[in-house]
Amino acid sequence: MGMSLQQIVFGVLSIISIISALGVILSKNPVTSVLCLIVTFFTIAGHYIMLNAQFLAVVHIIVYAGAIMVLFLFVIMLMNLNAEIEPQKRNWLKYAGAISGGALLLVLLGALREADVTPLQPGSTDIGLISNLGKTLFSQYVVPFEVSSILFLSAMVGAVVIGKREA
Amino acid sequence: MPVQYYIFLSIALFCIGVMGVLMRRNAIIIFMCVELMLNAVNLLLVAFSKMWADAGRVDAGGAQIFVFFIMVVAAAEVAAGLAIIVMVYRNSQSVDINIMNRLKN
Amino acid sequence: MIHLVWLVPFLPLLGFLVNGLGRRYLSKSLAGIVGSGAVLAAFVISLLIFLEVKAPGFQAQVVPLFDFISAGSLHIPFAFQVDQLSALFLLIITGVGSLIHIYSTSYMHDESSEGFARYFAYLNLFVFSMLILVLGANYVMMFIGWEGVGLCSYLLIGFWFKNTNYNNAAKKAFIMNRIGDLGFLLGIFTMIVHFGSVSFPEVFEKAAALGEGSKVIPAIAILLFVGAAGKSAQLPLYTWLPDAMAGPTPVSALIHAATMVTAGIYMIARSNILYTLAPCIQTIVAIIGLATAVLAATIALKQDDIKKVLAYSTVSQLGYMFLALGVGAYTTAVFHVMTHAFFKALLFLGSGSVIHAMGGEQNINKMGGLKKYMPVTHITFLIGCLAIAGIPGLSGFFSKDEILAETFISNKIMYGIALLTALMTAFYMFRLYYITFCGKFRGTHEQEHHLHESPAAITIPLIILAVLSVVGGYVGLPEVFGTHSILKEYLAPVFAPSAPFIHEHEHLTHNTEWLLMALSSVLVIITIFFARSWYRNYEDNGEPRTGIAKVLENKWYVDELYDAIIVKPLMMLSRFFEEAIEKSGIDRLVNGVGRGVHWGSQQVRLLQSGQVGFYIFAMVIGMVVLFVIGFLLK
Structure with a gap:
């Protein structure tokens, strides 16, 4: 059976992202989890590129891998959590979590298996290019965009206030 | 290439995130799993964006803008959330969510 | 002047508001001036209106104020109707009302100043309601006034509300009136259903168009009569009126003798065409009126309370008026309403004067020989x-004799009983x-000293x-005296x-009439x-009295009879409902729901463990269940 290059790349990226995602939840060491999550984010960025969303891919790497995950890592190091200090959960709850998550997976798969959607064209589109998205962002979505800056500001202030000792 | 592939991949990532939230007790790991779930949804949004762009919809870029805003919110959320976790850790020397059961009363 | 008719009820309303709201601040004299002044001013306006109305050829005028109810095709305006009948009633109400207000300023002087103002507020409100009743241009307005006077009657009977017996009397009056009011209300509804209107001219026109033999008109007539019987204390709803004497004596004079109890007569006189078109109902009215007259008169023979005698006398006279209505002599009934208002108000006020002098004593056995102490009274x-006895030359003679004569024409047996x-x-x-x-005086020495x-x-x-x-009787002189009845001519347009x-019936010859008059006078x-x-x-x-006298003293045991056949079974039923349905049914259900919710x-x-993990777990399970349900439903 002939597989296109796209499908091969998709398959490889998907396998890596699922394995690393599993690594996130299964590793005992939080630092390993963070590293696995970063790998997952990179593979997702790869998917974005495959889907002609170059701008989002770049933003994704910058925001998630560059900022958010560094922050996580930073906090973990700060708390000295890199050891396996997490006490073991009661086992039945762990299995219950796995089973219910699996049930959700099965149900969602079952529900969406026969979803009626058109296949993706192999060709590229240009809506994901910076210039196009930028035009949309600064014309149609300029107000939410500006509002998001207020969100950031408040998040920043919130983080400072919460983090301050003896607020 | 069918969009179903992306749907299945997203579901898989999302459910892995859910399992992580359910199975782990470390607040930071749980937080990371939430990020994973957000990303699963983002991926699906981008896939659908591409699907609609292929179908000739000029406003398909809206989905990507949506993803963009999700990222914005996620970044803000992480900033505040991690601050809270640091605070909890500072007060109780632990990030185990099971000790955070004061909601009961 | 006619367009100012709204002032007539408005002034007592104003008096009510001033006295009612300012009862803590007004002095007694001010409250009395406001209360009496409002009614007196209304009387003056009524007099001016009357002078205008009594001109020959005056046509009934409707003065609309505003739209009251407007629903679909039904329009009920808030309007006043000025015609001969309402103008006459205006005069009686405001005229007798003013006198009784003035009387009350002295009679109620022992009240606290707040109670005094409250009394005048109620009295003004009563006058207002009564005026609305007679001025209303449709049955709904009449009903508003009807309910208003019922309320005021309740308030004034129970004016000394610290006495439980008085309160019970007030409640009895109110409840008995409600039974009649239900009939009235059903009558109005029947009218709306069949005529699509409640205004007097339209209803009468449509009723006249239906003519005799229609089934609707007797239904309406009997329903209205039920209302009239309740308000005007006719059999079987009369027992509240003697008990209503618990109120202050001027109230008995105004409400329970001169005005309110004549509302039923007013209503039937107003609706005369409905009764003329339903002869069978007319007969019922006559029989009930006559029965009431006889029954109440027999009871009055052996009563020892001065006000009770007058109360039964009132019931009896009201029965007379219904007899007159029943034999189709509408003018005569209105004539008797007028003369009765004069002499019965006089008698009540006189009894009030006696009671006042006796320091609240109402038992006539304890009185006697008062004529040398109280000459004017x-x-x-x-x-x-x-x-009231009908001595020739006085007002009661003319009106009563006219009723007797009209009864003689229609039925000789009835005439005998009425005589x-x-x-x-x-x-x-x-x-x-x-x-x-x-x-000679039979009271205590102390009472004698204070007379x-x-x-x-x-x-x-x-x-x-x-x-x-x-002199009141001379407006309705019968034709035998060679003049014609002023009142009959005046009221002719209304009827x-x-x-x-009206089927042409024989006219009494003058000889017969003289004979009847002489007979009754001599007897x-x-x-x-x-x-x-x-x-x-x-x-x-x-x-203690024995035999028939004892039965009469105890009012034929009607109250006891009602108690046994209506009140007791009702109480038993309600007790049963309380025990079986309220306590063990509804209460248990409600408490059970409460207890169940509490237990649940x-x-x-316990599910609220505070464990976040458990909450998320529950959430995911919920999502799975929702998906499955959605999947199955698809």
Whole structure:
């Protein structure tokens, strides 16, 4: 059976992202989890590129891998959590979590298996290019965009206030 | 290439995130799993964006803008959330969510 | 002047508001001036309106104020109708009302200043409601006034609300009135259903178009009569009126003798065409009126409470009026309403003067020989007695005689019974008079010491009413005296719609009429002499009455009968409902729901462990279940 290059790349990226995602939840060491999550984010960025969303891919790497995950890592190091200090959960709850998550997976798969959607064209589109998205962002979505800056500001202030000792 | 592939991949990532939230007790790991779930949804949004762009919809870029805003919110959320976790850790020397059961009363 | 008719009810309403709201701040004299002034001013306006209305050829005028109810095709305006009938009632209500207000300023003087203002507020509100009742241009407005006077009657009977017996009397009056009101209301609904209107001219027009033989008109007529029987204390709903004497005496005079209880007569006179078109109902009205007249008169023979005698006399006279309505003599009924308002108000106010002098004593056995202490009260009371007994020349004679004559035309047996009742009336009134005013004083020494003539505010209304009781009859002189009845001519337009439907009946020859008049007069005078010889030197020997007298003293045991056949079973039923349905059914259900929720929440509360992990777990399970359900439903 002939597989296109796209499908091969998709398959490889998907396998890596699922394995690393599993690594996130299964590793005992939080630092390993963070590293696995970063790998997952990179593979997702790869998917974005495959889907002609170059701008989002770049933003994704910058925001998630560059900022958010560094922050996580930073906090973990700060708390000295890199050891396996997490006490073991009661086992039945762990299995219950796995089973219910699996049930959700099965149900969602079952529900969406026969979803009626058109296949993706192999060709590229240009809506994901910076210039196009930028035009949309600064014309149609300029107000939410500006509002998001207020969100950031408040998040920043919130983080400072919460983090301050003896607020 | 069918969009179903992306749907299945997203579901898989999302459910892995859910399992992580359910199975782990470390607040930071749980937080990371939430990020994973957000990303699963983002991926699906981008896939659908591409699907609609292929179908000739000029406003398909809206989905990507949506993803963009999700990222914005996620970044803000992480900033505040991690601050809270640091605070909890500072007060109780632990990030185990099971000790955070004061909601009961 | 007609367009200012709204002022007539408005002024008492204003008086009510001022007195009601300012009852803590107004002094007694101010409250009295406001209360009496409002009604007096209304009387002046009524007089001006009356002068305009009494001009020959005056057409009934409707003065609309605003739209009251407008629903679909039904329009009920808030409008006043000024015509001969309502103008006459205006005069009676505001005229007698003013006198009684003035009387009250003296009679109620022992009240606290707040109670005094409250009393005048109620009295003004009553006058307002009564005016709405007679001025309303449709049945709904009449009903508003109808309910208003019922409410005021309740408030005033229970004016001394600290006494449980008085409160019970007030409740009895209110509840009995409600039974009648239901009939009235059903009558209005029937009218709306069948005529699509409640305004007088339209209803009468449509009723006249239906003509005799229609089934709707008797239904409406009987329903309205049920309402009238409740308000005007006819069989079987009359027992509230004697109990209503619990209220202050001026209230008994105004509400329970002169005005409110005549509302039923007003309503039937107003709706005359409905009754003319339903002869069977007319017969029922006549029979019930006559039965009430006889029954109440017999009870009055053996009552010892001065106000109870007058109360039963009122019931009896109201029965007379219904008899007149029943034989189709609408004018005569209205005539008797007018004369009765004069002499019965006079008698009540006179009894009030006596009670006042006796320091609240109402038992006539404890009175006697009052004529030398209270000359004005004595003379005016005597005039009232003569008037109600029907001594020729006084007002009661003309109206009562006219009723008797009209009854004679329609039914000889009824005439006999009515004449008997007239004789009983004369007998019990003069029994009352002789026991109270003649003989020697039987009260305590202290009471004797305090006996005095009442002040001018009491005696002047008595004198005015006494004069009216004498001359009031001359507006309705029968034709035998060679003149024509002014009243009959005046009221003719009101009863004109009925005229085409009244079957021509024989007219009494003048000889017969003279004969009847002479017969009743002679018999009445003989009866009075009987009463005089029995009671002139009355001594209360304190022996309990036996036989028929005991039955009469206990009012034929009607109250006990009602108690046994209606009140007791109702109480038992309600007790059963309380025990079986309320307590063990509804209460248990409600408490059970509460207990169930309490128990359930105590169980469910345990789920709130505070474990975030568990919450998320529950959330995911919920999502799975939702998906499965959605999947299955698809």
